[in-house]
Amino acid sequence: MEKRVDQVVVQCSKGDIAHQEDMEAIVNAANAELRIGGGVAGAIHREAGPKLEKETRKLAPIPPGEAVITGAYNLPNNHVIHCLGPVYGQDKPEDKLLGDCYRKALKIAEEYGIVSIAFPSISTGAFGYPIDEAKKIVFLTIKEVIPTLENVKTIRFVLHNNEDLRVYQEALKKLY
Ligand code: AR6
Numbered sequence: 001m002e003k004r005v006d007q008v009v010v011q012c013s014k015g016d017i018a019h020q021e022d023m024e025a026i027v028n029a030a031n032a033e034l035r036i037g038g039g040v041a042g043a044i045h046r047e048a049g050p051k052l053e054k055e056t057r058k059l060a061p062i063p064p065g066e067a068v069i070t071g072a073y074n075l076p077n078n079h080v081i082h083c084l085g086p087v088y089g090q091d092k093p094e095d096k097l098l099g100d101c102y103r104k105a106l107k108i109a110e111e112y113g114i115v116s117i118a119f120p121s122i123s124t125g126a127f128g129y130p131i132d133e134a135k136k137i138v139f140l141t142i143k144e145v146i147p148t149l150e151n152v153k154t155i156r157f158v159l160h161n162n163e164d165l166r167v168y169q170e171a172l173k174k175l176y
Contacts, residue, residue, distance in 0.1 A: 001169050002041040005176060009144050009158040018047040021076040021120040023122060023156060025069075027105050029125065030082040034060040034068070040120045044080060056082065064091040065100035069108050079114065081105045081117040085123030088130070098123055098134060099141040106145050110151050116154040131164055135171045143175060 002011040017040050020026050029040040034056035036045035045052055055070045062068055067083045078163075083101035086094040101122050109117045122140075123129035142155060157172075159165040 014165045018043040018119045020118040025079040025117045027119045028082040029122045032061040035143035039125045065067045065097035067104035098137045102141040118156040130168045
């Protein structure tokens with residue numbers, strides 16, 4: 001499913017963030033040390049190969065709400081933007097920190113002239129953020145940021161299961 005919002009196409013699709021061949025950048029739901037982990041971080045690092053961790057090691061640690069960019073190595077993309085989402089119930093204010101991840105990732109994408117970027121659902125796995133709350137922050141944030149974008153033309157949300165996809169699709173339908 002997709003929807004045009006101003007000059008940007010916003011998409012929701014089911015899949016694996018490490019298999020987004022047509023996207024210039026993908027976003028990692030990272031850990032503070034930017035190491036290989038479980039979930040999204042595990043999938044991205046496994047696919048990218050060990051050179052990714054060699055690069056991320058120099059940039060770590062990062063605080064919640066922060067984002068950094070690296071190469072993508074064996075991934076089919078040009079860049080990986082690593083975001084540390086808030087741990088739900090622990091990193092405060094969690095709504096602002098989650099919004100900052102999307103805000104900063106899109107800011108970096110703009111700076112690098114990136115035209116297409118795919119996001120996983122940051123913090124809604126191991127970090128415990130309820131997806132119904134997270135999706136509100138995600139869509140409020142992109143609504144705020146889209147009018148400022150000049151380079152980014154496609155924003156894709158990649159969800160791992162049907163229920164998460166449904167939640168994001170409902171939110172996308174309601175956007176404007
Ligand atoms: N592609 C797309 N989405 C995925 C994939 C995938 N390959 N795998 C899981 N998801 P998580 P977090 C979904 O835990 O909550 C890691 O161990 C998943 O269903 O990857 O930000 C890191 O090392 C969930 O909805 O990220 C950190 O320590 C969402 O992606 C910590 O987990 C995010 O799940 C980060 O936790």
